[in-house]
Amino acid sequence: MLKASFNYTPPDALTGSMRDYRYPRGPDLQSRIAGFFKWQNLRRQHSLWPFSRSTEEGPATVCAARDDAGGKMRGVNFASQDYLSMSTNPAIKKVAQDVIEEFGVHSAGSAALVGNTSHSVLLERKIADFLGMEEAILFPTGWAAGYGVIKGLVRSTDHVVMDALAHTCLQEGAAAATKNIYLFRHNMVGECRKWLEKIRAKDTENGIMVVTEGLFSMDSDTPDLVGLQALCDEFEATLMVDVAHDLGNLGKDGKGFIGDQGMLGKVDLVMGSFSKTFGSNGGFVGCRSREVKEYLRFFSPPCTFSNALSPMQAATVLKAFEIIESLEGQVLRDKLMTNILSLRRQLVDAGFEVYGDPSAIVCVKMGSEGLARLVSRRLPTAGLIANLVEFPAVPKGQARFRMQVMANHTEQNIRDAVASLRDAFEAGREEFDWMNSEAEPLKATA
Ligand SMILES: Cc1ncc(COP(=O)(O)O)c(C=O)c1O
Structure with missing residues (x-):
């Protein structure tokens, strides 16, 4: 040449x-x-x-x-994240217009104060039911949900055991919460077990969160969620799964890999984003008790001290769930x-x-x-x-x-x-x- x-x-x-x-x-x-x-x-x-x-x-x-x-x-x-083309769906656009007419454009408050609307209250219920969980709580973005669920629950003496390829919001949440972070090689349940054994051999006093994703955002692969939850149960740890990329668009009825692996309602904590499939900014954490939801509301900084989703965002995501179920x-x-x-x-x-x-x-x-x-x-x-x-x-x-x-x-x-x-x-x-x-x-x- x-x-x-x-x-x-x-x-x-x-x-x-x-x-x-x-x-x-x-x-x-x-x-x-x-x-x-x-x-x-x-x-x-x-x-x-x-x-x-x-x-x-x-x-x-x-x-x-x-x-x-x-x-x-x-x-x-092929560069936009709008898997089900919800951002241009006529029914979603109509809901957005109607809600803006009725509620204006802004939530004007954190969800811990008066930032919720009737739409966001309904959306929390919808997400919990969709996942087969007791409760769900909204966050202003998916990133805030990932960061906030870890920072909200994990304290400096606790431990985070995390897939080495976990998303930056999870890594940053862990780093802000504790220095005790252990990475296991991508999707290697056996390596996760070794860390849990090691931690519990020395420390039975403090908590452990195991963190992974339902579908990894750069590698498009999925861990053994059944195996990870079983490990968490064995070692008194809490499993947290980020379903940003699979919920709503993959698996039977859009339930993602949690659904495909028969784990609906069985994973301790599920966190997700609306920005890939549901046509909006926003995120959520699904949990198995009201206690966890209320604690996150008041101890997870991006929920407590950040303005809630706008009424239009909450209503359009609710409509997106309705479409996904239809x-x-x-x-x-x-x-x-x-x-x-x-x-x-x-x-x-x-x-x-x-x-x-x-x-x-x-x-x-x-x-x-x-x-x-x-x-x-x-x-x-x-x-x-x-x-x-x-x-x-x-x-x-x-x-x-x-x-x-x-x-x-x-x-x-x-x-x-x-x-x-x-x-x-x-x-x-x-x-x-x-x-x-x-x-x-x-x-x-x-
Ligand atoms: C796996 C994963 N988790 C969380 C997020 C954050 O979601 P959002 O962009 O909606 O804040 C993303 C988005 O980039 C992601 O890929």
């Missing part, structure tokens, strides 16, 4: 990682972080910063968007699964490797960040909007594209997406190989 075939791309724009800027040093909190912006801007100048994009027509299956330098793109959209919900889930299976099959046929099991998260393996960024640079012109995922969302060296499927995607959208990704990948790999051979090998100087 001739050197003149490609515009010059500085190696630092391909090799650095956000990890390099995680622990800046120096006494001035503001000036010591400047290196990050410099590196980010280098990437931006070379069209290698595919984050902070904005859609111009909402998260539709085909939409226009802009990157954060103002560059326009239009293409099939025939329309079943049709949407079937359509989603048809799309998922088609996308995975076509990606594999095109020579890509995809992660995990069929779910709305279809991650396509890239590996090297440099390669992934060069492919990503070409996606907007190829007509595909898809998220590049790199550290800190996944370990360094395990970059991937996360394609998120919606029920409203058409077969043509899927064909177009795979063709765009294939074209972008072939051209990106050619440049990557060229940079590693004829040009200077990729080596960061920063």
